[in-house]
Amino acid sequence: MQVLKPTEVIEMIPNGSTLMVGGFLGVGTPDCLMDEIIDQKKKDLTVVCNDSAFPDRGIGKLIVAKLVKKLIASHIGTNPETQQQMIKKELEVELVPQGTLAERIRAAGVGLGGILTPTGVGTSVENGKQVIELDGKKYLLELPIHSDFALIKAKRADYLGNLSYSLTARNFNPIMAMAADVVIAEVEEIVPVGAITPDEVHTPNVLVDYVIVDGRH
Amino acid sequence: MQVLKPTEVIEMIPNGSTLMVGGFLGVGTPDCLMDEIIDQKKKDLTVVCNDSAFPDRGIGKLIVAKLVKKLIASHIGTNPETQQQMIKKELEVELVPQGTLAERIRAAGVGLGGILTPTGVGTSVENGKQVIELDGKKYLLELPIHSDFALIKAKRADYLGNLSYSLTARNFNPIMAMAADVVIAEVEEIVPVGAITPDEVHTPNVLVDYVIVDGRH
Amino acid sequence: MNAKNLIAKRIALELKDGYLVNLGIGIPTLVANYTPEGVNIFFESENGIIGMGPVPQDGMENPDLVNASAKYVTAMPGSSCFDSTISFGLIRGGHLDVTVLGGLQVDEKGRLANWMIPGKMIPGMGGAMDLVTGAKRVIVSMTHTAKGKPKIVKKCTLPITSIRRIDLLVTEMAVIEPTENGLVLKEIAPGVTIDEVLKNTEAHLIIPENVPTMKVE
Amino acid sequence: MNAKNLIAKRIALELKDGYLVNLGIGIPTLVANYTPEGVNIFFESENGIIGMGPVPQDGMENPDLVNASAKYVTAMPGSSCFDSTISFGLIRGGHLDVTVLGGLQVDEKGRLANWMIPGKMIPGMGGAMDLVTGAKRVIVSMTHTAKGKPKIVKKCTLPITSIRRIDLLVTEMAVIEPTENGLVLKEIAPGVTIDEVLKNTEAHLIIPENVPTMKVE
Numbered sequence: 001m002q003v004l005k006p007t008e009v010i011e012m013i014p015n016g017s018t019l020m021v022g023g024f025l026g027v028g029t030p031d032c033l034m035d036e037i038i039d040q041k042k043k044d045l046t047v048v049c050n051d052s053a054f055p056d057r058g059i060g061k062l063i064v065a066k067l068v069k070k071l072i073a074s075h076i077g078t079n080p081e082t083q084q085q086m087i088k089k090e091l092e093v094e095l096v097p098q099g100t101l102a103e104r105i106r107a108a109g110v111g112l113g114g115i116l117t118p119t120g121v122g123t124s125v126e127n128g129k130q131v132i133e134l135d136g137k138k139y140l141l142e143l144p145i146h147s148d149f150a151l152i153k154a155k156r157a158d159y160l161g162n163l164s165y166s167l168t169a170r171n172f173n174p175i176m177a178m179a180a181d182v183v184i185a186e187v188e189e190i191v192p193v194g195a196i197t198p199d200e201v202h203t204p205n206v207l208v209d210y211v212i213v214d215g216r217h
Numbered sequence: 218m219q220v221l222k223p224t225e226v227i228e229m230i231p232n233g234s235t236l237m238v239g240g241f242l243g244v245g246t247p248d249c250l251m252d253e254i255i256d257q258k259k260k261d262l263t264v265v266c267n268d269s270a271f272p273d274r275g276i277g278k279l280i281v282a283k284l285v286k287k288l289i290a291s292h293i294g295t296n297p298e299t300q301q302q303m304i305k306k307e308l309e310v311e312l313v314p315q316g317t318l319a320e321r322i323r324a325a326g327v328g329l330g331g332i333l334t335p336t337g338v339g340t341s342v343e344n345g346k347q348v349i350e351l352d353g354k355k356y357l358l359e360l361p362i363h364s365d366f367a368l369i370k371a372k373r374a375d376y377l378g379n380l381s382y383s384l385t386a387r388n389f390n391p392i393m394a395m396a397a398d399v400v401i402a403e404v405e406e407i408v409p410v411g412a413i414t415p416d417e418v419h420t421p422n423v424l425v426d427y428v429i430v431d432g433r434h
Numbered sequence: 435m436n437a438k439n440l441i442a443k444r445i446a447l448e449l450k451d452g453y454l455v456n457l458g459i460g461i462p463t464l465v466a467n468y469t470p471e472g473v474n475i476f477f478e479s480e481n482g483i484i485g486m487g488p489v490p491q492d493g494m495e496n497p498d499l500v501n502a503s504a505k506y507v508t509a510m511p512g513s514s515c516f517d518s519t520i521s522f523g524l525i526r527g528g529h530l531d532v533t534v535l536g537g538l539q540v541d542e543k544g545r546l547a548n549w550m551i552p553g554k555m556i557p558g559m560g561g562a563m564d565l566v567t568g569a570k571r572v573i574v575s576m577t578h579t580a581k582g583k584p585k586i587v588k589k590c591t592l593p594i595t596s597i598r599r600i601d602l603l604v605t606e607m608a609v610i611e612p613t614e615n616g617l618v619l620k621e622i623a624p625g626v627t628i629d630e631v632l633k634n635t636e637a638h639l640i641i642p643e644n645v646p647t648m649k650v651e
Numbered sequence: 652m653n654a655k656n657l658i659a660k661r662i663a664l665e666l667k668d669g670y671l672v673n674l675g676i677g678i679p680t681l682v683a684n685y686t687p688e689g690v691n692i693f694f695e696s697e698n699g700i701i702g703m704g705p706v707p708q709d710g711m712e713n714p715d716l717v718n719a720s721a722k723y724v725t726a727m728p729g730s731s732c733f734d735s736t737i738s739f740g741l742i743r744g745g746h747l748d749v750t751v752l753g754g755l756q757v758d759e760k761g762r763l764a765n766w767m768i769p770g771k772m773i774p775g776m777g778g779a780m781d782l783v784t785g786a787k788r789v790i791v792s793m794t795h796t797a798k799g800k801p802k803i804v805k806k807c808t809l810p811i812t813s814i815r816r817i818d819l820l821v822t823e824m825a826v827i828e829p830t831e832n833g834l835v836l837k838e839i840a841p842g843v844t845i846d847e848v849l850k851n852t853e854a855h856l857i858i859p860e861n862v863p864t865m866k867v868e
Contacts (some may be wrong), residue, residue: 077557294774
């Protein structure tokens, strides 16, 4: 694990990369990293995130700045810009049920080839997917989602990079920390090793490649 | 959630039940509950546990007392009695790779119909299972394991039944707490509500039906 | 009492002590205001919390503590937070006692449509598909008609949320229970006649001999 | 130096700074004693810990803190504990840099058999199948022969652990690298001749022009 400045860490991301971004309507999203992506005008991004948040918040800012080529999310209703770009075909959107999105990201992170979920059976979500029937019950075979980078937000990191999250800002962050080639964590606070006890660590240090500290705190 | 004595809680378990028991070689196994099962001579049990521990420890005691009809586990090498009963056909043993066992229990708990794992492909574990090929890579379709009762061990419970585990005694306990009809937690200590903070709770109270306190602590 | 509060109050009667409950956006949120006295409900939110409390007083907002609409909430004593896989594991795994959701249409098979209007509004399904598929009991709250047009229809014309039959539908005019045989009119609102309900409903309703008035004062 | 320590010392040279490493039971455990100075390794154990340290001093044992053989261990500063799904998620998900395991047989395809001897010893696979399938690098440590009989064979006669080709095999006589073309003799132990290695090996070995001696003093 290495501590870098937001500028340095975002410089490593090529245009066209696939990014997972933590957060739920912007809560638990690494805001400094979002701003830095906009400053550096990273283009043609594929973004995996629960939702497109709001036009002035979370990954919503990336959408407004037209840096996103494709979005994989469960909900886009709080950011009108997303639907507008989608209708104009400027932005491709893949809508995934929230629980399925979480399991698909997790599957990539824990080395599963896929999972069978009852969610979406018989709805438009089923289109193009393999349906597997077991004991008379139907399931959709849903495939893993992996990414080049995961941009996550934690409350605290210790000197080794162990992370702990705060309340509902945890959401997708821990699973994204397992599902990307490079994991970048934005934290509010650095604490001594041991301040996050073994039972309190939410994401083990070995999963984290870079830590950046949000200077606003 | 209700606090009961070991006697009362084990009286609720009918002979022939399927029990999940937490622990890894006995560490993180609810010992008072094990002793009480032996005292009440519960019979014909199907037990799901990582391993059969040692003859004088964990579920090993249930094996020695010949209370187990079928065992689903990843390892039986530390308890010679298990293999002996298996050879004499007194005990049926289903061996499952440890990571697969964990995922199968989790699948039941989180409502998945199954998971695809690369583990076991081309080995004897493949026998009788559906093999699914995706992008040229083979996976085994592994099915959920659910149980009537989960007997788990936690370090602390608060008055509402929120649980926290200690170090390597966590292991299979949190996933078993999601995969059974009735969840019984043996704890060392009861603490006031709030003593386990929202970010420290490992198993939310709504999953726990009964708490028993190990009086030895 | 206005329509929304009437619906919320009637649904609140369905909540029992110790229940784990998810309340959707809109009318469902109001249900929390009417939980019967002495009944302890655990409110859960998809973004990862059990034990959600009311809006905090001014100045006590925590940016990491929000509900699924990103509105500030409080956490009750004994609350717990978790990642999105656990959140949806609780939902899809059958641990959620009741989900209360809004609806666009419900049809004779008891199927719900509530996540998109093609060509017009594509917010995405968010957690709705998992909630309807996985909760033990699905209660839909909606106005009986929209701009004078029936929302309880023969067959959903909007994309359905799940093939699962919902358990109860509460409108400002009636309580309707979808069954294997069709939609059964269980209760009517104070001051509403059965004829008025029928006039505003496209779907066939089964009318029992005795249809009591909703027990909301 | 005895055979076991020689093997352990040679394998230790494969470990690099920052690696996440799993050591199996037996010879592999000894590897920890020989990690190069200044190289910081994170040792992981299947039962759910990263940052495992050596045996505690007398009286400092914690019954909740053990390794995968249920032996008391310590936890290094910055260690973290987790449940079995995360433990095997790290393993199967490709987050584990190296696993070092014991072996009963390795064949010309580089396939390992290490979990059972039919009709004789059926300990179960425990975590071995997941480890061999999922780790980035699989290193096998074993004695070159058993009771004078070669353990490096043309084709495994014992049930294999995984179809995956292992990355390196270290015995007290040689270092062998399984490749697409077959088993390559990479190094010989001090005082051992190539002829002696060949005499004790059933499988065909590819002998490069230059076969250096293991760099262990």
